Amino acid sequence: MTVAEELPSEIDTGLLRDALNEVRRVIVGQEHMVERLLVALLARGHCLLEGVPGVAKTLAASTLATVVGGEFARIQFTPDLVPSDIVGTRVYHPSREAFDVELGPVFVNFLLADEINRAPAKVQSALLEVMAERQVTLAGQTHPLPRPFIVLATQNPIESEGVYQLPEVQRDRFLFKVRVGHPSAHEELEILHRMSVAPPTPRAVLDPARLAALQAMADQVSVHQLVADYVVRLVMATRSPAEYGLTELEENIEIGVSPRATLGLVAAGRGLALLRGRDYLLPDDVRDVAVDVMSHRLMLTFDALADGVDPEDIVRQILAAVPPPLVVWNQGPR
Template sequence: MTVAEGEPGTAVTRAQGGSEADLGALRDALNEVRRVIVGQDHMVERLLVALLARGHCLLEGVPGVAKTLAASTLATVVGGTFARIQFTPDLVPSDIVGTRVYHPSTERFDIELGPVFVNFLLADEINRAPAKVQSALLEVMAERQVTLAGVTHRLPRPFVVLATQNPIESEGVYPLPEVQRDRFLFKVRVAHPSAHEELEILHRMSVTPPVAEKVLDPARLLALQQTAEEVSVHQLVADYVVRLVMSTRNPAEYGLRELEETIEIGVSPRATLGLVAAGRALALLRGRDYLLPDDVRDVAVDVMSHRLMLTFDALADGIEPEDVVRQILVSVPPPLVVWNQGQR
């Protein structure tokens, strides 16, 4: 299918377009993070895309692959307030969101807000906290607010949760519940660096390590988030997003009958919204004010895989959700959308 932009009724939204200054600021932010982080370009790019898309990001990888360093470095580069919470089994919800504290001198209870009231919250080793603590983040991540003693407290804007977890440990860890995983825009798997990158790490970090400088500020980030939301989405691209999502719920209707025995529950509507939001942010990062199917395909694995629930047999056979999403991307054809860039 080929449709030119500008035909009546074919665009979901129409973008105003980002300026060269916006693109330059985003590239400066990426380069500043990469000055500290060796390699891991995919992780660094996804972190910035999550910020632009107003989404939260879960980084999964073995120890020592710069997950925590990348998250804290990005917070430094973007600016704003930052807090790191080291999740442990003895945490309680009040350690995160806050609680009521009685002051004998005044004979009254006051609200003490928790460390979540920042622009950037780093939840380090989030799977080490029990379910009660993890559930305390649900309202924080979805509504960006905290309710204490019947009073709702809004979180500062922008607000994003950058979480890390170690997939190889089985003692003292609590797998994230599906409802919480669904609130993360991305789940990014972080691999070991290559031999060349390992050598560069040795050269760069064995002396005085580089320190990131502030490039953006919260007000500029909010403006960039608004610009990302104005990226134009063609109706055919929106239809492609829906077909990708529906193929996880009714695989047979999309020529994927073999996945009926693999997928227990398909992805939620948050995946639909996440594909468009992340695709828009990636398009802006690539210097465009319109969304292409390739942008959607590039973010699909990180947006959809952690939202898939596989059957017991599929898990026993060692099937990975990422491979299921890649199979869907191969089987569900994208539209061919021709954009007339001269028409506004």
């Protein structure tokens, strides 16, 4: 591959902008959520959306699936769900005296796991192989999922009845955890005007093949050694905060983030850089995605949980304490 082929072309960057604008044509406000969803696609990562009902979490996921193209399925998670409802099962046919494998609804490009914290532990654990390996094993046979594949999950943070908290190992499988808040007064008025009469219908801008090419292009985004070192320092600050002048965090952090956070910071930063039209990663890209990549991976102490310490605030303290490097890229003629 030549250097020219590795650089993001104007056409590819324009397609990403068109896809982003098409989602924004349907979704009013929620700029942060919409951008993170597209970055998760470029980084091949799963995304967990947390917010109260009615803030367009499900609409954003279904709209993005339409804009990007590919197959889409929505599973409404409930307490009576069983693993075979999502991954599939074997069905016996008496006429042939044989079993057939019936694949479940996870065999799509975009899987919306709606209210994922309403499903019991067995169902949540059934998603681990799906999310980590992008495959399903049934009756001793492995069935690969379509590519690209991404899980977009939603959960309600204020629900308490019939809710099963996601275990740490499953939260770690999500690249992002994005908090979705209420719209502003101006956005609320725009929602009323846009959605109360004839809601806009999204159109397909990309297709799975083009998305796969963009994902490969994101993999080629250059990462300077200083930026890689900065990513590692951010991660190590969650494990040994005293070494970075953050002694007060030692009583709040039980276990720091996993190596998946290190990989996630680089992958998400690369996707964000490509979305911004660059073929190189800047420390600002890493800082912009750090809260969404790291906060849900922190395990807090019992006292911190009892005091209501927000893990996002901890990540912001780390970002303020760990200085970013000064990286100057050579912007010569291409």
